[in-house]
Amino acid sequence: MDFATFFSALESSGLAQWVNTNGATYPIVESFHVIAIALVFGTILIVDLRMLGLASTNRPFTRVAHDLLHLTWGGFVLAVITGILLFLPNASSIYINVNFQIKMVLLLLAGINMFVFELVTARNSSVWDTSVPPPNAVRIAGLLSICLWLGVIVFGRLIGFTSVADDPFAFL
Amino acid sequence: MIETLIDLSQSPLSLAMATSPWVVPTMQSIHIVSIAVIFISVLITALRVIGVSWGGVSVRTTATRFAPWAWTALAVLAVSGIVLILAEPVRELMAISFWVKMALLVVAIVISVRFLRAVRSNEAFAAADAPVDPTMRRNAIITIAIWVAIIFMGRFIAYDPLIWGSLSPLGSV
Numbered sequence: 001m002d003f004a005t006f007f008s009a010l011e012s013s014g015l016a017q018w019v020n021t022n023g024a025t026y027p028i029v030e031s032f033h034v035i036a037i038a039l040v041f042g043t044i045l046i047v048d049l050r051m052l053g054l055a056s057t058n059r060p061f062t063r064v065a066h067d068l069l070h071l072t073w074g075g076f077v078l079a080v081i082t083g084i085l086l087f088l089p090n091a092s093s094i095y096i097n098v099n100f101q102i103k104m105v106l107l108l109l110a111g112i113n114m115f116v117f118e119l120v121t122a123r124n125s126s127v128w129d130t131s132v133p134p135p136n137a138v139r140i141a142g143l144l145s146i147c148l149w150l151g152v153i154v155f156g157r158l159i160g161f162t163s164v165a166d167d168p169f170a171f172l
Numbered sequence: 173m174i175e176t177l178i179d180l181s182q183s184p185l186s187l188a189m190a191t192s193p194w195v196v197p198t199m200q201s202i203h204i205v206s207i208a209v210i211f212i213s214v215l216i217t218a219l220r221v222i223g224v225s226w227g228g229v230s231v232r233t234t235a236t237r238f239a240p241w242a243w244t245a246l247a248v249l250a251v252s253g254i255v256l257i258l259a260e261p262v263r264e265l266m267a268i269s270f271w272v273k274m275a276l277l278v279v280a281i282v283i284s285v286r287f288l289r290a291v292r293s294n295e296a297f298a299a300a301d302a303p304v305d306p307t308m309r310r311n312a313i314i315t316i317a318i319w320v321a322i323i324f325m326g327r328f329i330a331y332d333p334l335i336w337g338s339l340s341p342l343g344s345v
Contacts, residue, residue, distance in 0.1 A: 024335055031327040035211070035320060037204060042212025056237060059229065067225050071215075153208075154201045161197050 007091040016088035026086075033082040037156075039075025041149050043068040051142030053133030060129040061138075099158035106155065110148040117141040174341070177261045189259035196259050203252045207326070210245035211319050213238040214284070218312035223304045231297040239288055246281075266341045267332040273325035280318045283311060 010016060019025050049055040050064045087094055094100050121137045128134045180186055189195045219225035220234040257264045264270050287308075291297045296305075328335045333343035 024331070027328055027331040027335065028324075031324040034204065034207065034323050034327055038208040038211040038323070039215075041205065041208040042215070045209065046212065046216070058233070058237075059226075063228065067227070068216075071225075150205065153204055154197075157201045157204060158197050161193075 003095065004092060007095050010088055010091040013088065015085070016091070019085050020089035026089075029082050029085045032078060033086060036075045036079035036082055037153060039071050040079055041153060043072040043075065044145060044149055047072075048142040048145045051134055051138050051145075053131075053139065057132045061134065062125055062129050094159060097159055099155045099161075103152055103155040103159065106148050106151040110145060110152060113141060113144050113148060117145075174262070174266065177265055180258075180261045186258050186261060189255060196256065199252045199255045199259075203249060203256065206245040206248040206252065207323060210242050210249065211323065213242035213245065214280075214319055215316060217242075218316050221304070221308050221312040223309075228300060230300045230302065232291050233300075235288060235291045235297075239284075242284070263332075263342070264329060267329045268336045268340050269325045269328035269332050273322055273329070276318050276322050276325065280315060280322065283315050283318075287311065287315075 019029060046056060047065050047068060050057070050059075050061055056064050117138075121135075121141055128138065133139060181190070216226055217231075217235055217238045220227075220231055226234050296302050332340040337343070
């Protein structure tokens, strides 16, 4: 089964039909997606700004990160579920949408940045937990994270704009 | 009102914004980022009042940490929102969802101003281990609910006739 067949099968699935035709379901799912974005980006921004040494500096990094971890992951799970529901009814046109593809790459890069930070840089977090500013490696990870997540939001919003779907950089 | 709004939508400024391929998506992206900042600022402050997050520091310190971010985000939301209204005045200003959103926003701002005034003047909020005040806890939960509703209403503007049925004036435009 090739991609085109697969995504068109998704489009005609019962779940896709339910999202698309069941009254206000689509806008309600979209609203939950916005709330999920606010939870994910908002909490990550607080942690990133602490990593940059620009805010919440009166609290240790691990305390800030630990406080927000549940909200971030809860928001992320909600974003994935609502995102899939929004994707299904238009699966075959969205998967070839350049903005969607860029969003997915940025999402992947944000994930890699986070894992590298967690597995390498944050291992000795006890050393710099209360340092202001934190070490450069930490600040770079924080800045990268903010930029990548901003990109995820911008290209996510662009998916819905067919005028820019073919070439998002046409205006340059 | 509808005639005035249609005239406004035909003004050179509105037409320029509506026909530009990037003004609306850019403003919407800025709007979403600002929603994230204001929602999380309100949420963390409210969760601190309730006593489940941002422990170890006082309610006053927490409010001082997040309030400037919330007010800045509100200003950015207003500016980007006004640009979005100018680009599509009929769709925005004729929508029931838009006016419900504005009414909820006024309530949220009044609650926040009163909360911040109390936090600044009452020394009880300066202690890191002060007990949770039941009225404050109730207001914190109401504030979170209002912001969730504001986000819903904001998204519903684009679907006004679908949400409100024949109540929406946009159904007959």
